[in-house]
Amino acid sequence: MVYQQPNNGQRLRLSDQVYEQVKQLVIRGDIAPGRLLSERELMADLEVGRTPLRQALQRLEQEHFLTVVPGGGYLVADITFDGIMHLYELRRPVEALSARLAAVWARPRDVEQFEDFIHTASRATEREDGYWHLAMDAHFHDLVAAASRNIYVRTTVNQLFSLTQRVMIASRLNVPRIEDELPFYRDLTQAITLHDPEKAETLMLEHIGWGTDIASGIRLG
Secondary structure, three states: OOOOOOOOOOOOOHHHHHHHHHHHHHHOOOOOOOOEOOHHHHHHHHOOOHHHHHHHHHHHHHOOOEEEOOOOOEEEOOOOHHHHHHHHHHHHHHHHHHHHHHHHHOOHHHHHHHHHHHHHHHOOOOOOOHHHHHHHHHHHHHHHHHHOOOHHHHHHHHHHHHHHHHHHHHOOOOOOOHHHHHHHHHHHHHHHHOOOHHHHHHHHHHHHHHHHHHHHOOOOO
16 A cells, blocks of 8 residues: 555545555556556455445545546556656645645644654654655655645645656656655654744755656656
């Protein structure tokens, strides 16, 4: 498993569960870019009916994981260089806003969650599972977005991060390790704790800018 958006303990609808399952298959490359999806195979593999599957596929198409085939059906969306750069162009302002708002609206419970995260991350840096490192990074960005107290920001951050994970896995990039990210996590946590929105925004822009530099060197195919 790479990363799933937290649901705050609420029971997911069946279509939401199917959405998460199919999304993970796409993110990890288990269903390759350009492949035509078979509803019959997915229904059998996931043991679900046609209605929740189609609801999940429609949602994944809206979020740019799939594309509609003229005449019916879905293809797994291709990954293109332009698409990667457009993704990072959007991530920069959205995640900068997320960090700025978190520094304004963060509550003591948010700060506790940041500190717990850093404690956990610091104790597990030797793990070699790249998916775990991606999941931890995604979790930190979600904590920031949750502290922003803006559901639209949080939803967008998580959607964009899922697309970023897919790019990193498909392009076979070396996944950033948590020990390398810890200074950023600590600095941003401090800025949020001190309610310093300018500092928080600057740190996030620098962080996403670093990711853009990596993305510009990606070679596909």
